[in-house]
Amino acid sequence: MSTMAFRTVERDSLFTRLxxxxxxxxxAVITVIAFVWEDPLMGGGLALSVLLACLAAGVKxxxxxxxxxxxxxxxxxxxxxxxxxxGALITTLTGLQPDDFHMLFVFPAxxxxxxxxxxxxxxxxxxxxxxxxxxxxxxxxxxxxFTTDVDTMIVGMVKARIPYxxxxxxxxxxxxxxLLFARTQAIIEAQRLRGLAFxxxxxxxxxxxxxxxxxxxxxxxxxxxxxxDVVLQSRAFDGSPDRTYLHDSRLxxxxxxxxxxxxxxxxAAIIGYIVxxxxxxxxxxx
Amino acid sequence: MPEAIATFDNVSYMYPRSAAPVLxxxxxxxxxxxxxxxxxxxxxxxTTLCLAFNxxxxxxxxxxxxxxxxxxxxxxxEHPISALARYVGIVLENPETQITATSxxxxxxxxxxxxxxxxxxxxxxxxxVLEAVRLEGMEHRHPQELSGGQKQRxxxxxxxxxxxxLLVLDEPTSQLDPVGAQEVFSIVQELNxxxxxxxxxxxxxxxxxxxxxxxxVLLNAGQIVDEGPPAKLYTQIELMQQLHLRPPGVTxxxxxxxxxxxxxxxxxxxxxQGIAAIKPLAVACRPQASEAQPVLAPRDGRPLVSVTHxxxxxxxxxxxxxxxxxxxxxGEYVLxxxxxxxxxxxxxxxxxxxxxxxxxxxxxxGVPTHDLNISTLARRVGYxxxxxxxxxxxTTVEQEVAFALRYLDTATGEIRARTEQSLTAMGLLDxxxxxxxxxxxxxxxxxxxxxxLALEPEVVIFDEPTTGQDYQGARTILExxxxxxxxxxxxIVITHHLYLMAEYAERVIVMGxxxxxxxxxxxxxxxxxxxxxxxxxxxPQAVQLAHAVTEATGIPLQCLTPQEVAGALACDPTGHNx
Numbered sequence: 001m002s003t004m005a006f007r008t009v010e011r012d013s014l015f016t017r018l019x020x021x022x023x024x025x026x027x028a029v030i031t032v033i034a035f036v037w038e039d040p041l042m043g044g045g046l047a048l049s050v051l052l053a054c055l056a057a058g059v060k061x062x063x064x065x066x067x068x069x070x071x072x073x074x075x076x077x078x079x080x081x082x083x084x085x086x087g088a089l090i091t092t093l094t095g096l097q098p099d100d101f102h103m104l105f106v107f108p109a110x111x112x113x114x115x116x117x118x119x120x121x122x123x124x125x126x127x128x129x130x131x132x133x134x135x136x137x138x139x140x141x142x143x144x145x146f147t148t149d150v151d152t153m154i155v156g157m158v159k160a161r162i163p164y165x166x167x168x169x170x171x172x173x174x175x176x177x178x179l180l181f182a183r184t185q186a187i188i189e190a191q192r193l194r195g196l197a198f199x200x201x202x203x204x205x206x207x208x209x210x211x212x213x214x215x216x217x218x219x220x221x222x223x224x225x226x227x228x229d230v231v232l233q234s235r236a237f238d239g240s241p242d243r244t245y246l247h248d249s250r251l252x253x254x255x256x257x258x259x260x261x262x263x264x265x266x267x268a269a270i271i272g273y274i275v276x277x278x279x280x281x282x283x284x285x286x
Numbered sequence: 287m288p289e290a291i292a293t294f295d296n297v298s299y300m301y302p303r304s305a306a307p308v309l310x311x312x313x314x315x316x317x318x319x320x321x322x323x324x325x326x327x328x329x330x331x332x333t334t335l336c337l338a339f340n341x342x343x344x345x346x347x348x349x350x351x352x353x354x355x356x357x358x359x360x361x362x363x364e365h366p367i368s369a370l371a372r373y374v375g376i377v378l379e380n381p382e383t384q385i386t387a388t389s390x391x392x393x394x395x396x397x398x399x400x401x402x403x404x405x406x407x408x409x410x411x412x413x414x415v416l417e418a419v420r421l422e423g424m425e426h427r428h429p430q431e432l433s434g435g436q437k438q439r440x441x442x443x444x445x446x447x448x449x450x451x452l453l454v455l456d457e458p459t460s461q462l463d464p465v466g467a468q469e470v471f472s473i474v475q476e477l478n479x480x481x482x483x484x485x486x487x488x489x490x491x492x493x494x495x496x497x498x499x500x501x502x503v504l505l506n507a508g509q510i511v512d513e514g515p516p517a518k519l520y521t522q523i524e525l526m527q528q529l530h531l532r533p534p535g536v537t538x539x540x541x542x543x544x545x546x547x548x549x550x551x552x553x554x555x556x557x558x559q560g561i562a563a564i565k566p567l568a569v570a571c572r573p574q575a576s577e578a579q580p581v582l583a584p585r586d587g588r589p590l591v592s593v594t595h596x597x598x599x600x601x602x603x604x605x606x607x608x609x610x611x612x613x614x615x616x617g618e619y620v621l622x623x624x625x626x627x628x629x630x631x632x633x634x635x636x637x638x639x640x641x642x643x644x645x646x647x648x649x650x651x652g653v654p655t656h657d658l659n660i661s662t663l664a665r666r667v668g669y670x671x672x673x674x675x676x677x678x679x680x681t682t683v684e685q686e687v688a689f690a691l692r693y694l695d696t697a698t699g700e701i702r703a704r705t706e707q708s709l710t711a712m713g714l715l716d717x718x719x720x721x722x723x724x725x726x727x728x729x730x731x732x733x734x735x736x737x738x739l740a741l742e743p744e745v746v747i748f749d750e751p752t753t754g755q756d757y758q759g760a761r762t763i764l765e766x767x768x769x770x771x772x773x774x775x776x777x778i779v780i781t782h783h784l785y786l787m788a789e790y791a792e793r794v795i796v797m798g799x800x801x802x803x804x805x806x807x808x809x810x811x812x813x814x815x816x817x818x819x820x821x822x823x824x825x826p827q828a829v830q831l832a833h834a835v836t837e838a839t840g841i842p843l844q845c846l847t848p849q850e851v852a853g854a855l856a857c858d859p860t861g862h863n864x
Contacts, residue, residue, distance in 0.1 A: 194690035197661035212679035
């Protein structure tokens, strides 16, 4: 069972050479801006930039595909709920009255319960804005995390004045995910080898079988975390910040440049939003 | 006499929820530069004793502790574990759970960083300890890229970097293949002999401990039963058998020779001693040659498993199997062996359709696996994986055995009947209402086997079933495979523990680097030492003694077990075999 291989980026790039501190700052800035911007076009642009940066940094396309695939049902639900039910919110944000909304689809008035309800273009735009926010926030994490070695991450976090214990718990959690994933795969495989054909099962039956994974997963995780505790203590680990580090975390010119770039970006985005209304939701995509 | 580096004074210990003491009145002295071996059956208290050296017992686990443990002048109750870590290095059984860092150098540095060793000093120590464990130049490798043996050596290096007074190793080779185990024993022996590192090692590897240890301590039920040099302990065959322990094969061979009437003043414990002692005996008594080389009897009918020109390349480009062709017929007992990475499990996974051939074909009872799905195949080919805990999903043994049947739309009456039958076959009726994970490891494996038998497969594959088991546990599982074989099942066992298989397998498939090196009767394959060595396997000591006899007399012997070697040599004064 392969464990602890959390860093998935194999390509050496600017991202892998940067210190973790500017990357943390970049994650924070992009998250804040994604949160602030409501315009789907600008939000979409930001999401696309992060996605391209992920690809440039070497994040595996398969991983990005999985993220997009997982987000698909969530996105469809958002489009439907916002498209049909966000009338009041759109009015608050844009001043447009429901009668002014551009309707993409309206149920015939004679239909019981849903008759007359309609999917508005403005509501869909608002849904696209939320999808773009979610995508940005979901992809910016691997951009920072996958391009940093876990041990380097700890040093960077400690230098960023994050308490050592928290940095260690964070890094241990990252190491734990692949382990958990591998164990889950092993258990599902064991279930298939008992003759269980997931492909022919209905969703309820499949869910009941999947639920059985939890017991061995939790017991295995508990056992392994206890073993890890024994190993750590045997290596003089007591969570104390009073320790030395093999590697130093020194900022280079590129790190300072990234700090500056994202600092300016944040400033410009906030001023643009407050003063000029850049990124505000207008309900008019084109 | 060198000074004592660690002492146990009347130590007794109970874990918080254990009903009885796990250690009882242990008094022990470990002297500087000594190599102490801890032997005993599973549950004897070896791991607990190892963890008492650095205060993990009782400081981490709690419980009731009596007596005193003193290491390098420090009482382990009065000093925190982090302080004791400076003096005691500990290496545990599973190489996977010991890795905490993402590079070899960070792994070594971790303890040093915690001990506030200055950065320059850490940088100076890393290459030195890597050299000591022969991992030079691997500083920047991810530990996951290392083999099992290399990971254990890395764990040893991480401990050595602290420069401890004592290195404690708890079953460090039980999860490794022969080459990994050999690497670890050779490094530990070198550290002890050349650098004077004091070693305490708990291990079931009798042959290796007999070679390396100065002193053995035999534990049973938490108590010291006896202690002394390997030549004293391993030669007490009756005591070993009584405690379900396995003395070295060479010692057992000479024990049987002694029983057959040979005058053996001292039983040898190492292979070199055994070879030196057996040659004059062989020349004196001229053993009877073994019968002509056995051949695999041709079998009629359609093979149950048929592999034709099978090749498999993984997504990352690793060519795991190349041009494998073989047939397995109904009722055979086949051993598949070879070093880690030889392709054994990859081959078996094709029988279950967990993998599909990149080239060639695998047929089960004439049907290509391409045309079958995993669940259909699972009803014909049962698979018992190495770790039973990943295969247990239910809260009682009975539910576990019936689990798959319920989801396979089996009639209620039939579920009951098949569950009952499987529980009876595996001797689990008395524990049918227990939680499977509350049972000992050996019984947990039986629960998984019972659950697979409930599907009534024709073929049962056991993947490394003896890894992590003591001798008794391993024998219990192998006896189960024999029962299944006797009941007409086709049994395939994947293992590199050759010494355990002599009494079970009929046919051996030797694999190396993804190719089939040999497919032959066990009596032939086990005697091809060069072939086995090419895939980093060593024949059992009894086989090596038989070779020594052949070398001394020119008479070919194809013995597999100590009893057979003794039987071949046992002769009356007129030269006739007894």
